[in-house]
Amino acid sequence: MNAPTFSPAELAPATQDTKVVRAACPHDCPDTCAMLVTVKDGKAIKIQGAPDHPFTQGTLCTKVAYYLERTYSPERLMNPMRRIGKKGEGRFERISWDEALDTIAEKLKGISASPHGAQAILPYSYAGTMGQVQGSSMDRRFFHKLGASLLERTICSSAGKAGMKYTLGASVGMDPERFDEAKLIIIWGSNPITSNLHFWSRVTAAKRRGAKVIAIDPYQSLSAEKCHQHIAPLPGTDAALALGMMHVIINEGRYDRDYVEKYTLGFEQLKQRVQEYPPARVAQICGLDENVVVALAREYSSMSPAAIRLNYGMQRHTGGGIAVRTVACLPALTGAWRHASGGLVLATSDFYSLDVNALERPDLLPYQPRSINMVAIGDALLEAQPAIEAIIVYNSNPVAVAPDSSKVTAGFAREDLFCVVLEQFQTDTADYADIVLPATTQLEHHDIHKSYGHLYMLANNPAIEPLGEAKPNSEIFRQLAARMGFTESCFKESDEDIARTAIGSGRARMGKMTWDALKREGWQRLAVPEKWAPFAQGGFPTPSGKCEFYSAALEKQGVDPLPFYNPPVELPHTNPALAQKYPLVFISPPARNFLNTTFANMPRFRDQEGEPTLELHSTDAAARGIKDGDYVRMYNDRGSMRLKALVNDKPRAGVVVARSIWWRKFAPDGKNANEVTPQRVTDLGGGATFYDCLVEVVREVD
Numbered sequence: 001m002n003a004p005t006f007s008p009a010e011l012a013p014a015t016q017d018t019k020v021v022r023a024a025c026p027h028d029c030p031d032t033c034a035m036l037v038t039v040k041d042g043k044a045i046k047i048q049g050a051p052d053h054p055f056t057q058g059t060l061c062t063k064v065a066y067y068l069e070r071t072y073s074p075e076r077l078m079n080p081m082r083r084i085g086k087k088g089e090g091r092f093e094r095i096s097w098d099e100a101l102d103t104i105a106e107k108l109k110g111i112s113a114s115p116h117g118a119q120a121i122l123p124y125s126y127a128g129t130m131g132q133v134q135g136s137s138m139d140r141r142f143f144h145k146l147g148a149s150l151l152e153r154t155i156c157s158s159a160g161k162a163g164m165k166y167t168l169g170a171s172v173g174m175d176p177e178r179f180d181e182a183k184l185i186i187i188w189g190s191n192p193i194t195s196n197l198h199f200w201s202r203v204t205a206a207k208r209r210g211a212k213v214i215a216i217d218p219y220q221s222l223s224a225e226k227c228h229q230h231i232a233p234l235p236g237t238d239a240a241l242a243l244g245m246m247h248v249i250i251n252e253g254r255y256d257r258d259y260v261e262k263y264t265l266g267f268e269q270l271k272q273r274v275q276e277y278p279p280a281r282v283a284q285i286c287g288l289d290e291n292v293v294v295a296l297a298r299e300y301s302s303m304s305p306a307a308i309r310l311n312y313g314m315q316r317h318t319g320g321g322i323a324v325r326t327v328a329c330l331p332a333l334t335g336a337w338r339h340a341s342g343g344l345v346l347a348t349s350d351f352y353s354l355d356v357n358a359l360e361r362p363d364l365l366p367y368q369p370r371s372i373n374m375v376a377i378g379d380a381l382l383e384a385q386p387a388i389e390a391i392i393v394y395n396s397n398p399v400a401v402a403p404d405s406s407k408v409t410a411g412f413a414r415e416d417l418f419c420v421v422l423e424q425f426q427t428d429t430a431d432y433a434d435i436v437l438p439a440t441t442q443l444e445h446h447d448i449h450k451s452y453g454h455l456y457m458l459a460n461n462p463a464i465e466p467l468g469e470a471k472p473n474s475e476i477f478r479q480l481a482a483r484m485g486f487t488e489s490c491f492k493e494s495d496e497d498i499a500r501t502a503i504g505s506g507r508a509r510m511g512k513m514t515w516d517a518l519k520r521e522g523w524q525r526l527a528v529p530e531k532w533a534p535f536a537q538g539g540f541p542t543p544s545g546k547c548e549f550y551s552a553a554l555e556k557q558g559v560d561p562l563p564f565y566n567p568p569v570e571l572p573h574t575n576p577a578l579a580q581k582y583p584l585v586f587i588s589p590p591a592r593n594f595l596n597t598t599f600a601n602m603p604r605f606r607d608q609e610g611e612p613t614l615e616l617h618s619t620d621a622a623a624r625g626i627k628d629g630d631y632v633r634m635y636n637d638r639g640s641m642r643l644k645a646l647v648n649d650k651p652r653a654g655v656v657v658a659r660s661i662w663w664r665k666f667a668p669d670g671k672n673a674n675e676v677t678p679q680r681v682t683d684l685g686g687g688a689t690f691y692d693c694l695v696e697v698v699r700e701v702d
Ligand SMILES: Nc1nc2c(c(=O)[nH]1)N[C@H]1C(S)=C(S)[C@@H](COP(=O)(O)OP(=O)(O)OC[C@H]3O[C@@H](n4cnc5c(=O)[nH]c(N)nc54)[C@H](O)[C@@H]3O)O[C@H]1N2
Pocket: 028, 029, 030, 156, 188, 189, 190, 191, 192, 194, 195, 196, 216, 217, 218, 219, 221, 234, 235, 236, 237, 238, 311, 312, 313, 314, 315, 317, 587, 589, 590, 591, 592, 593, 594, 595, 596, 597, 660, 661, 691
């Protein structure tokens, strides 16, 4: 197994009065960096990437390089607080931990004993930290034992995950570390320079070796502009493009017969299906030239190894699940999986075999509670029956990140809703809390991490003591469990016990990994070969063991078992009536200096992003009399907001882009991109459809 060969002290020499601690970046990003923190007199004085980590190689992104500034920010929440102002106003007074926890426990007991029971309580969490200890262990046990409503954690990746499951069997794919030896790289619905930086290093290594790099993105992102070719289809039309490519590849006999025969299911049906997608039709759907589609197919099937990096941008549309499923058929058709540097990857999450049941303990559920989809939290808070009476938010900032803000804020403003927020900072969501509890940062607690963009496990050792009265999420739920009278031994596990539980014993690819070795060494590769072609000889984790062009599981659910183009609901050619009022497609992908809304409160990063902007193509701007630098109002039936126009031709014509996610309270009009986004969910996986959104834009007359 690939393991570190240096001690932290050799990498970042400690002096007599300093120590160096191995840590892991906790943020929601595929890279999950290995870090080193230097500590002097109990204070963290330096943070850096661990140079010995094979994937992240000693560099941190622009945001996490300033993690000490975040940790020691004067804005950190240091004490429990109780609201004294109106909901949303943000006025609080300090209370003790005992008072805070007693109040919460009493409230939860009261609701549990009421006619609707504990199902009127809802946890709301996402990936503020991706750590198993602080993100999905003690918290989950607590809510399971309580019998609270279950939360469907769908806001980011569930459409793509489902798409992968029905084609490849799970969230698996090629090792992202191996892209450096690919000859053709397609970066499809992904902007790695912003959101997957260390993957981009692999791309540049491949470029140096002569690889061709193509971006498929309706927006000329920082990454797209550095590729050899940028193909800009209309948002949400990727499945059509992939079907057009398959049409060319199959009809021109460019597929790998041997691979298809041995390791795929449903080729004959797929062959028939793709006849419905000749390049001319596909070109029309995608808003591309026919010859671009044909050339892409020919290049993809003739250059080897060919590697596709999908990311989550392309699945934030109503047809996003099927779109991912459809694109995922390509490498099996061409046999690209034969090579360690060929194939496709969206996420590597399911290569890990953590003991999820032991971490989360679903067996503690007293009954099968209802589930609430986090995407539609606005509607759920306003309409769910029985009503949600208490919401406990941690690792998430729903008031800013969930779609259809006017519903979300109306829901959180309900006077009869008891709201608790565990946070590091006074977010837009914390402003609506009845009780705010101060949470530790990654420097102050233990954790254990997998990654969704490489194949290493990481340990996080605390570098410093908790600041102020902050506590780890795990400890907060542990103390709440005690107050609720939960006596199971799992509620007594320490954070390090939980890390051990996560690894389990002798589970599949965890090999001989132990927590003690991991925390000492910081990171370990899963027990897989260095140059690993996971599906070179099939072995897909599908029911058939093959790559399923034809999915009987989908058919059983009444879904078309073959790949198809499932169009966005809000696209001019699929919804001409709506497009009459709102003709522009709006997408709001990550800003480089923000991490969702994390870091977006720090002056350093707000200053770098400037102010909320809307990027437009010059034809769309000209048609509306909008000039670069004008203020504009963007609106649809769901809401409206003010932005500064950047007329830069980076979005393709018909598409407008607001890099996100701003805190509402830091935007001049107190709104962000989610003012206009829909709560509608995707075809598979119940995912969010942030980028399936039509708007109109007008120049503000001031
Ligand atoms: N700096 C930074 N890094 C981040 C984040 C962040 O907020 N900031 N967020 C993290 C998180 S939570 C995630 S999930 C990942 C997301 O990582 P990515 O998936 O890479 O990010 P997105 O911006 O959502 O998508 C990338 C690109 O998809 C394009 N796109 C939008 N719609 C379509 C479409 O229909 N088809 C195609 N082909 N392209 C489309 C967008 O224009 C964008 O350039 O990044 C993580 N990393």
